[in-house]
Amino acid sequence: MNAKRKRIWEFPSFMSSKILGLSFDEAGLKRVFKELKLSNGGGSRSSSSSTQFLTALEMQQNLAQVCRTPSQHAKRVEKLLEKKFAPYKKEVGWADPEEICEFIETENGANGFRAVPLSALLWFAARNAARNAARNGNGEEQSNKSNEIATRLSSAVSLKEQQALRFYDELSRRLPGGKKVENVVEELRTALETNEKLQRNFKRLEQKREELISEREAVRAEKSRLVQELAEQRRESEELRRKVAKLGGEAVFEQVERVGAMRTEIQALREEMKRLNKENAELVKIFASEPAPAAAPAAAVNECKVAPNFNLNLKDTRVAYVGGVESLESCYEEVAQSFGCAFCYHCGHCERGRRGIENLVEKIDVVFCPIDINSHNACRLVKEECKLRNKPCFFLRSSGLSALKKALANFATQAQEQWRGAGAGAEAGAEVEAEGAV
16 A cells, blocks of 8 residues: 555544544444454443444444554455545545545535545545645644644534534425435435436437437328329329220220230130141141052043032931031031031040040041141041041041032042942042042
8 A cells, every 4th residue: 555645543533433424324334343343232331231232323433443543453444445435536536635625615626526425535635635745845744734634624524514414404304294314315316316217218209209200201291292193193094084985985895805815816826826737737748658549530520520419419428527627517517417428526636545536437437637727646546547447538638618528529429439330440539629538
């Protein structure tokens, strides 16, 4: 410890007593007595009350008495006080004792002293008195200066005590319901803490309020913009209604829907045409690779061309038509019935295998198979099944009604010639628009 500072047993007796009284309340004095292992019994009282504990004043007086002489207890108390006042050492630890005295007397001077408790001010003023006196004069002057500071401190503290007592007396008399001043001070401290907390909450709420106001203004601006856009949309909608009314009303929407459906159907038909054209090209290749049928006698051909329809009767002949345009099925049937034929139709799709073609060829007498709108598999299966069952099959270049009608007429002519026994061309097949008989 610095030798230029006074030790606690070198303090004036009133100074150590004041510092201890201001530093420790009753609970604090009990903790100090327990730590120093001092007796807390009432030995100074009569025998009837010797078992009672010491009062706070008695503990303070005993502790001040211990600190008047150098001892281990005095050193321990000194260390406790140093630890207690350590947080204020930066503000007042090396301050001039005269400045501290002036502040205690007038409360004027360094603003840094205002946050320091009175007990800490007295502690550092008493300790620094010897260092300040040693810096300013000889031994006698040092003693006089130290005594002068002690006297000033004693007077200032006495004045503060009187002010505090007057305040205590006034406050205790004005408190309602017999409240204690100590409790009021604690309530005030709690109220101050609560007030500080409320102030912080208030600032946060104010900030939140400003944010909400800003958001509200932004929402109002957005609402105004949306109202304008809505008005514009309504104006455009009304204009569209007038235009639609001029065009014919709701019928326009129905036409638009029909146009959309027709466009979809056209697109599907285009895809179907692409597929059929591809298959047609393959069928043309197959047809080109087949050997040409024997030419029919010119007379027979001419007869076919000029034969009247009423003589070309294929009554009860079972005719099958594989492929072609599905929507023309009823037309194909009418053409066949005009020759007296029983008509069977197959669309040409073979998703379920060859069983459908087999059953069809098994039941009929002759098969007509267009190659422009048909599947490659259907043509191949028809050719194989007819060859297997030795039934006539005609591959037509066109899926039109006229092609079927001419093919039926040609087939009827051949049938009539066979019935009459005229010619050996029973196996020959006439070709109409490049039809080939297999």
